[in-house]
Amino acid sequence: MIRQTGTLLILGLTSLGIAPSLQAQDTGNAINRDSLRLVFEEKFDRPPDYYDPVENPDGRWKTNFAFGVQDPGSSLAWETRTLRPNHELQYYGDPAHDGSSYDWEKGSLTLVAQRNPLPSDTKGGSLPYMSGLITTEKSFAMRYGYFEARIAMPTGKGLWPAFWLLPPFRPGQSVQPQQEIDVVENIGARDEIHATVHTDEGGKKVPNGEKIAVSDVTRPHDYGVMVKPDRITWYIDGKAIRQAPNRDFDQPAYMLLDLAVGGKWPGAPDDKTHFPARMKIEWVRAYAIPGSTVVRPSQ
Template sequence: MSTSKYYTLPNGTENLTLAGNNSSGAGNHVDNIISAPGTGSHTLNGGAGNDVLIGGSGVDTFVVTKGEGSDVVIGFDAAKDFLQLQSYSSLTSFAKVKSAMSQVGADTVIKLETGETLTLRDHKVEDLSAANFRLPVDLSKYQLTFSDEFNTFSGSATGVATTWQTKYPQAGLRTLPNNKEDEYYSDSSVGVNPFSVKDGVLDITAARATQGVETPLGSGLDWTSGVITTYKSFSQLYGYFEVRAQLPAGKGFWPAFWLLPADLSWPPELDVFEVLGDEPGTIYASTHSKVGGPNVTETQTVFGIDTSKGFHTYGVDWQADTITYYVDNNAVARLATPSDMNKPMYMLLNLAVGDAGSWPGATDATTPAEGHMLIDSVRAYARNPGVVADIQDASPVPGGHDPGGSNASVQAATPSQGLASTSGVPAAEGSHVTAVYRFFDTRTGDHFYTNSTAEKAQILQTLPWFTYEGTPWATPSQGADTIDVFRFFDTGTTAHFFTTSVGERDQIIKTNPSYKYEGVAFEAYADASAPGTVTLERFFNTKTGQHHFAGNAEEAAGINQGAAGAGWIDEGKGFTVHAPSDGMLFA
């Protein structure tokens, strides 16, 4: 049997050939042979049974799912093809996959779970790299920063004191006319309430409407529907964002889950999913950028599930260098992060309805009278900054260069509001060593350091998006054997910059007007060989303009070996502090 788009083999049929571009096919419960001899992009999923998947000269994705047998892949091209391993909880990183590989003659055999194997014909283990694999998401290195399980619905038109705002942030915007949409995003403040909750599920209902009654007279809008955004309540730079939802089927329906910049600029835009109601088996995942043009769009198309039948989880892991899309916790697509997608973004979910000339097209006689976007939960996570491989600082420095030069100290980031020391940082407290407190900003992914207990308490009370992470090291009290660590606040990027160099301090004051000098942050040891001390290794990221200080040799080695991602340069030794130890008496 041959197909040119998406097909699942019915019972009684064993073989499937994929033709055309963007074709996808799945086997049934018996042993199948699925082939894609053409030059287009294909997705081959054997389904249950011990299957043979044969690739072609195009870009092919081979899907293997836990519990569905042992498959053989023929024609895999490590230069362009992908292996999508689904639901394997022990295979969430390339390192784990590589440890499960073995060379058996001319073939590479991957030992999967439950006794299953995946065999790549005529391939050496060393042929494969992390770029060839799409693996299940591993949230063990993340921390939850946002969650709504919809036991109730907290929403309002203003978004003030509620989780969700039920219109776009721009004044009065309740549809997107440039998209040729036919819906009016209503709520109880203007008329029809499209939101209801039952059994922990939010229902956004699109319903036919009469102009001048349910929609504004003269608007030309024939449907009411709903949009929810976290513009007023939550935004974050980088992390994992997901929704568990069931989407409506029907010509013209256009549900989406997406992210937009909190500063209301556009683009960039990150679309976790868009689905057209007359094609519920096709998921579009996209990025929009202004790099190279006013709206440069890159889209990945995902097949394999009917989004209108049952709940599925749709997620995205947005990092400084890559964007990975997930369906039901399994990676399905990956894109390079546009260079201008480097600012905190808020979440939106909406059920649009197309009009004539729109992407989904206008509704017609086959469209149901109502469409229901059912949302079970929405969650966001930030990467744990304590894991060296997860360092993804990303607030850019003006001009894209290191403002402190080669002898700069360390940079952390935090919002200017709510922090103490507008006219100087409090001096170190205590008479011996003082704990330095580290916070993680879940909205930006950056660190902030202070040794002031008053500032620590103020942050804990007034900045709920800051996660307190403890004491990474300590600083000495001022004395003959110490040097000052100076602190700057960059009003343009909300980043803090630290340096021990008086010359560098004076240079920044003279040449960087966006940098506000805040005084002496704390002390450091003048002698790097002092007992019980550690000298922090300073790194600068040429892509993001951020700095990071590694507290030990293992972390520094990991960054130098690329574990923290691309762009990190080791700039040598930074300042020397007191290493944390059991029994240390902090003031």
């Protein structure tokens, strides 16, 4: 999700989005859970445990990116709450101060994108929209395994909901990690999603993605990805939809879910885009497989 440039896009072949790369033997195969061991689960059955560097350093969910100035008192702290290289238009709110970006009810957390009520506020980078992002950067990461979330996404031009994986961002790095897996992304269409892996080729981030047909993204679906040393397999509602070789995604990965607005890929919202836009997350899970390494245990 940092992000799609020059991606190969192939329309899925069935209503479930069965990609050509799986036709030979894997089309529609169900995920085999026999060897899976649940190591992370968030059911949102109680208020989210938000990370704060001072007030709650053991919190599960961080709400800004790992790269950039992390000190909330810095004049540049807003840069950790958007993706400037993508020209995105949203500021990801801090739940302690911008709680309207996060709507919790028992059994779900909804990320809410809306027009910024204070667009001239430099604390939010003077960006025109506010939205929500959650990551397990401080609480959980895993090398290899199955990552899954149940999500209902909004549609409309300029909306960019996503569930993705990133390797750790080490202090002192001058650039964002080049490796990335987008479990699911949507850029406003009701009946399609994108499933992508990004690899590092000589310091350049190169995407390998497919556009997949899916029945109505505004209804909840289970979106998952199995990461193994030799291959990556994407799933919708427990059925395999595409597969790609794993070339270099071999570090522990943490999970991110966000609702971006605008950017180079989806473009800006238009007068038909409905706000507030809502991305509902019912649960997030991660399962270890033989050979997995959990480096931040589940809370």
